[in-house]
Amino acid sequence: xxxxxxxxxxxxxxxxxxxxxxxxxxKVLETESGITVVAKASGGxxxxxxxxxxxxxxxxxxxxxxxxxxxxxxxxxxxxxxxxIMPDMKVIMASTLSTKGAKETLEALAMGAAxxxxxxxxxxxxxxxxxxxxxLASKVKILGKRRATSGEKGVKPVxxxxxxGVSDYTLRSSSNVLKPSVLAIGSSTGGPQALISVLTQISKxxxxxxxxxxxxxxxxxxxxxxxxxxxxxxxxxxxxxxGATLVPGHVYIAPGNYHMLAEKDGAKVVIRTNxxxxxxxxxxxxxxxxxxxxxxxxxxxxxxxxTGMGSDGMRGAKVVVDKGGVxxxxxxxxxxxxGMPRAVADAGLCTKVTPLGDIGREIIxxxxxxxx
Numbered sequence: 539x540x541x542x543x544x545x546x547x548x549x550x551x552x553x554x555x556x557x558x559x560x561x562x563x564x565k566v567l568e569t570e571s572g573i574t575v576v577a578k579a580s581g582g583x584x585x586x587x588x589x590x591x592x593x594x595x596x597x598x599x600x601x602x603x604x605x606x607x608x609x610x611x612x613x614x615x616x617x618x619x620x621x622x623i624m625p626d627m628k629v630i631m632a633s634t635l636s637t638k639g640a641k642e643t644l645e646a647l648a649m650g651a652a653x654x655x656x657x658x659x660x661x662x663x664x665x666x667x668x669x670x671x672x673x674l675a676s677k678v679k680i681l682g683k684r685r686a687t688s689g690e691k692g693v694k695p696v697x698x699x700x701x702x703g704v705s706d707y708t709l710r711s712s713s714n715v716l717k718p719s720v721l722a723i724g725s726s727t728g729g730p731q732a733l734i735s736v737l738t739q740i741s742k743x744x745x746x747x748x749x750x751x752x753x754x755x756x757x758x759x760x761x762x763x764x765x766x767x768x769x770x771x772x773x774x775x776x777x778x779x780x781g782a783t784l785v786p787g788h789v790y791i792a793p794g795n796y797h798m799l800a801e802k803d804g805a806k807v808v809i810r811t812n813x814x815x816x817x818x819x820x821x822x823x824x825x826x827x828x829x830x831x832x833x834x835x836x837x838x839x840x841x842x843x844x845t846g847m848g849s850d851g852m853r854g855a856k857v858v859v860d861k862g863g864v865x866x867x868x869x870x871x872x873x874x875x876x877g878m879p880r881a882v883a884d885a886g887l888c889t890k891v892t893p894l895g896d897i898g899r900e901i902i903x904x905x906x907x908x909x910x
Contacts, residue, residue: 548682549598551577553585553613554605554632559657563603566671573678582611582619589623599627600682603674604651606633606642614646621650628652628681630674640762644730652681652874653727656756677727680847680875707883707891715889716862717907718840720747720784720800720807722831724824724854726754726846728874730763732894733844737771737789739898745905747840748784748807749773750798750831752824754846757794764791780811792822799830807834818850824878828854837862840904842897845873849881859887866890866900 550573552563560578567573576599577592579585585604592599602620606613613631621627631646631654633639643654655677658670725733733751755763761777767789768775775789778798784790784807792798796811810830817823824843828851831839839858843851845868855865865887867879872894883891890900 546572548573548600548679549576550574550678550682551579551585551589551592551599551602553579553582553602553608553616555580555608556605559605559632562658562667563674566674567678570675570679573675573682581608582613582616584610585616586611586619586623589620593623599624601628601630601678603630603632603655603678604646605657606631606639606646614642614649617646617649617651630655630677630681632657635756635758637758637762640756640759643759644763644766647730648734653677676847680727680877707888708886709891710859710865710886710889712889714862715864715904715907716838718747718864718904719835719838720831721745721749721840721842721901721905722824722828722858723749723751723842723844724753724827724846724851724878725751725844726820726848726850726875726878728845729753730755730766732868732874734767734770735894736842736844736897736901737767737773737775739895740901741771741773743902744787745901746786747905748786749789750778750784750792750800750827751789752792752798752822752827754820754822754850755794757796760791760794764789767791778809778811780809782809783807784809792827795821797822797826799826800834801830802834818848820848820850824851825854829857832857832861832863839863840901841865842901843867843879843882844894844897845875846878847875848877851878852881852885852887855882855887856885864889864904866892866897868897869893 552560554560564575568575577588579588604613629651631643631651633643635656764775764777773789777793778790799810800807801810817825841858867883867888869891870876
């Protein structure tokens with residue numbers, strides 16, 4: 539099967555030891571306009587050999603779905619070898635919703651995978667399989683566009699949502715910046731590694747304010763991710779627990795399937811979690827976290843929006859800036875998907891739109907009441 543010549547098509551390779559899963563993924567994606575399945579493999583070694591043949595013939599794979607647990611060579615072992623063959627290829631790890639699956643998935647993201655997806659129960663309800671199919675197709679299309687933007691010569695850049703070109707945004711004035719009392723970070727696709735990068739940048743400086751993070755992530759993943767953040771950065775990091783008092787320098791990760799909010803309780807501020815309706819199709823969601831922080835801290839909220847699909851965080855960021863707070867967004871070039879940061883940038887809510895490697899410096903300056 540040849541890679542399509544049409545640059546609007548995303549070429550996909552499916553790697554899974556289950557014929558049922560390979561069939562399901564193919565059935566879902568081959569009916570989607572804009573996606574062509576160019577190859578399949580039943581294991582890591584076969585995937586490597588297939589990708590080598592495609593590369594030798596001048597064909598490319600934009601996106602690969604890669605099973606983590608396979609008998610001959612698992613996804614973690616195969617991943618770096620596959621990326622060595624096609625470095626610009628975007629890899630979506632397919633994993634089970636379990637603690638073991640979470641650890642392996644987060645390790646894969648650290649090794650260069652772009653995103654992950656929980657494998658469905660093939661005997662599950664039809665509506666759940668349809669929901670899974672929609673999510674898979676969305677991830678493949680968006681990551682395929684991101685690869686075209688960053689990796690192929692002669693291809694006009696395409697941003698999330700199918701808009702060609704580079705977004706035209708206006709920065710807010712940096713005058714009268716309030717010294718923040720809390721740092722809020724929102725992220726989704728590509729977020730785990732971006733978060734660790736930012737928190738590592740600030741870990742050597744004492745940031746004497748609480749840090750609240752909403753990362754779109756399943757319930758089975760967030761406790762494991764909090765431990766990974768702590769191990770990687772040296773900062774104290776836990777899932778947010780209802781009723782816990784916010785402590786300066788502590789990182790709180792929104793628990794999966796719960797919105798994480800802040801609430802004043804006398805002289806202190808505590809965490810509140812709830813299972814209110816999803817916002818922006820997400821729970822946890824960034825918007826409710828930001829709204830609650832403004833209620834608790836007024837305009838002294840420093841907000842950072844990192845890589846991610848969709849626009850979660852945009853409405854909450856508007857509440858922040860309306861009260862005098864500051865919003866920083868990750869720039870397009872360093873984002874895996876420039877959806878969430880683009881939304882706040884396009885809305886004119888950002889004081890800075892900054893490469894990932896510079897965000898920590900901006901946080902440190904702002905935490906001291908300055909801006910670079």
